[in-house]
Amino acid sequence: MNLHPVELGTLTPEVLRVFGTQPPLLTAGDKNGCNTMTIGWCQMGRLWNLPVCTVYVRPERHTFSFMESHDYFTVSIMPADQQKVVAFCGANSGRDVDKIAACGLTVRYGAGDAPFFDEAEWVLVCRKVYVQDMTPASVLPAAEKTILPYYGERGGWHRIYTGQVMEAYTR
Numbered sequence: 120m121n122l123h124p125v126e127l128g129t130l131t132p133e134v135l136r137v138f139g140t141q142p143p144l145l146t147a148g149d150k151n152g153c154n155t156m157t158i159g160w161c162q163m164g165r166l167w168n169l170p171v172c173t174v175y176v177r178p179e180r181h182t183f184s185f186m187e188s189h190d191y192f193t194v195s196i197m198p199a200d201q202q203k204v205v206a207f208c209g210a211n212s213g214r215d216v217d218k219i220a221a222c223g224l225t226v227r228y229g230a231g232d233a234p235f236f237d238e239a240e241w242v243l244v245c246r247k248v249y250v251q252d253m254t255p256a257s258v259l260p261a262a263e264k265t266i267l268p269y270y271g272e273r274g275g276w277h278r279i280y281t282g283q284v285m286e287a288y289t290r
Contacts, residue, residue, distance in 0.1 A: 121237050122227070122288035141240070142205050145174050147185035147192040149232040155218055156182045157209030160277070161194060163243070163284075170284040172243050175253075175277035181213040183278070191231030191246050192282055195239035198290075204238075230285045241289050245282025253277045 146155040160175040172194055176183050186192060197205050204222045211218055219226060225237035229244035236242070253276045258266050270276060 121290055122239065122242060125287040125289050141196055141199060142209070144195045144197060144205065144208055144236065144239075145176070145182060145192060146195060146234050146236070147182055147189050148234055149189060150228060150234075152185075153219075153226075153234040154182045154185050154213035155195075155208055155224075155234075155236075156180060156213070157205050158194075166281060167248075169248070171248070171281050172245050172284055173279060173281045175279055177274045177277055179275055186247075186278070186280055189231070189233070191229070191233035191244065191285075192280065193229060193233045193235040193245065194243045195236045196241040197236070197238065198240045201238060229288075235288070239288070239290075242287065243282075243284050244286035244288075246285050247280055248283045249279075249281040251279045253279060 142157050142159055143161055144155045145158045145161075146153055148154060156176075158174055158176075162173045164171060174192065174194065176186055204224065207222055208218050211221075219236075226234050227237050228234055229242070231244075231246060233244050235244065255267070255270070255276070
């Protein structure tokens with residue numbers, strides 16, 4: 120076991136050192152099955168006086184059904200030397216390949232049987248507290264040229280999942 124628990128009050132600023140620089144793996148499911156995917160959009164902070172992490176998933180992604188059917192998800196920030204793993208998990212669908220087995224990742228489980236990876240540098244185990252669909256009607260006119268190119272042929276509008284950070288682990 121490479122990871123050890125972190126007191127939630129000590130997450131900042133150490134986790135922020137890597138949080139915005141290395142694309143994390145979002146994983147949802149449980150001991151009966153799970154899927155992981157690389158995410159580029161992810162925020163960490165405080166909301167309703169809770170430590171939270173917010174992630175975004177398009178409905179056509181295989182991980183979407185796991186996010187919908189489970190109360191917990193994890194965000195695993197992989198070390199820089201795991202770039203091939205992160206790239207593989209972003210370029211391949213869990214519908215077609217068992218990404219976890221193909222990458223040789225070691226699965227551990229946190230609160231709610233939420234799966235995460237022992238190889239990670241940081242892990243956040245989150246319990247969903249808020250879910251909201253992004254919609255074109257919510258895009259302000261001043262931002263249309265910036266935001267709208269992310270949709271259409273590139274895929275459907277994301278669903279936003281905000282999770283309370285229940286556990287955190289680091290190397």
